[in-house]
Amino acid sequence: MGREFLDLFEVWADTYDKTVDGHDKEYKDVFRHYENILEAVASRSVGHVAEFGIGTGNLTKKILAKGLKVTGIEPSPAMRKIAMEKLTGQAEILDGDFLHFEGLENPDTLVSTYAFHHLTDDEKATAIALYGKILPVGGKIVFADTMYESIEAYEAAIADAKEKGYQNLAEDLQREYYTTIPVLEKILKDNGFSTHFSRCNEFVWLMEGVKK
Numbered sequence: 001m002g003r004e005f006l007d008l009f010e011v012w013a014d015t016y017d018k019t020v021d022g023h024d025k026e027y028k029d030v031f032r033h034y035e036n037i038l039e040a041v042a043s044r045s046v047g048h049v050a051e052f053g054i055g056t057g058n059l060t061k062k063i064l065a066k067g068l069k070v071t072g073i074e075p076s077p078a079m080r081k082i083a084m085e086k087l088t089g090q091a092e093i094l095d096g097d098f099l100h101f102e103g104l105e106n107p108d109t110l111v112s113t114y115a116f117h118h119l120t121d122d123e124k125a126t127a128i129a130l131y132g133k134i135l136p137v138g139g140k141i142v143f144a145d146t147m148y149e150s151i152e153a154y155e156a157a158i159a160d161a162k163e164k165g166y167q168n169l170a171e172d173l174q175r176e177y178y179t180t181i182p183v184l185e186k187i188l189k190d191n192g193f194s195t196h197f198s199r200c201n202e203f204v205w206l207m208e209g210v211k212k
Contacts, residue, residue, distance in 0.1 A: 016056050016079075026166040030146065032201040037144050038062050038113060040198075040206055044142045047108025052098050053115030057083035057091075063111070064090050073101045098127045109140045114204075116145045120177045125187045132191035132211060141193065141209040144200060148180050157203070181205065 018024070020031045042062040049063050054072030056079060063070050064087075072093035074080045080093050087093075094103050098112075098119055110131055119127060131141055148154040154173075161170040181197050184207055188195045193209035200206055 017058070020058070026161075026169045029201065030169070030203045037200045037204060037206070040200065041111050041113060041142050041144050042066055044140065044208060045109045045111055046140065048106055049109045049111055050101070050104055050107040052101075052110065052112040053118075054083050054091075054093060055079050055113075055115070057086040059111065059113050060087060060091055071104055071107070073097065073104065099123065099130070104134075107134065107139070108136065109142060110135065111142045113144045114146070116143050117147070117176050117178050121179050121183055123177075124179065124184070125190075128187050128193075128209075129191050132193065135211045137211055139211045141188070141207070143207045144204055145207070146178055146203045147184065147205050147207070148178065150180055150182075154178055154180065181207075 015024075019027050020034045022028050022031060022034075038059045039062060041059060042065075045063050045066070045068055047068070049068050049070045050073060051060055051063070051070055052073050054060055054074040057072070060070050060072055060083065070091040072080075072083060072087075072091050073096040074083065074093060075095065075097045077095075080095070083093055094101060096102065096104070098116065116124065128141070135141075148157065158170055158173045161167075161173060185195050185197070188207075188209040192212050194212060196208045198206045198208075
């Protein structure tokens with residue numbers, strides 16, 4: 001996960017849960033149906049689950065509730081601290097990111113929410129190629145993240161945020177590495193995954209890849 005954004009993670013840590021609950025109007029649509037999005041990811045998880053960008057542990061709790069083993073991977077010390085307090089020892093949490101995760105053993109499902117956009121498209125390709133090597137046949141990638149059907153749709157989202165006066169959201173959309181579904185679909189297929197994308201809200205899509 002883009003380590004260049006670590007300072008942002010430290011700032012977000014204390015306010016993240018309030019933001020996802022809809023208390024920040026700029027990001028209300030980004031996190032619309034948040035609980036349903038987490039449940040959709042959890043419901044598609046099988047076996048030993050590795051969660052990239054565990055954040056404050058909200059998705060982790062839902063996966064644990066299904067009786068699955070979870071290993072969390074999180075680069076932010078502030079986020080890890082909150083997650084460890086919330087989860088009270090129910091999951092191991094490693095210091096790592098999408099590309100570096102020493103200590104992770106034999107995952108069956110890789111999950112993430114609201115985090116894969118911290119990687120450039122080249123880094124996303126490197127990450128998915130790596131996942132193709134460590135997952136078993138039938139293993140899954142289940143990521144929910146902001147992505148777009150086309151470059152034009154991405155540009156329209158930025159223009160819409162500016163028109164509404166959502167300056168922080170507009171800056172985020174331009175600063176981080178949001179990509180398109182065709183790009184991700186090609187990367188997954190090139191690395192031996194079947195693909196399925198489903199829309200969760202105005203911003204977020206669920207990406208599911210199953211290793212053939």
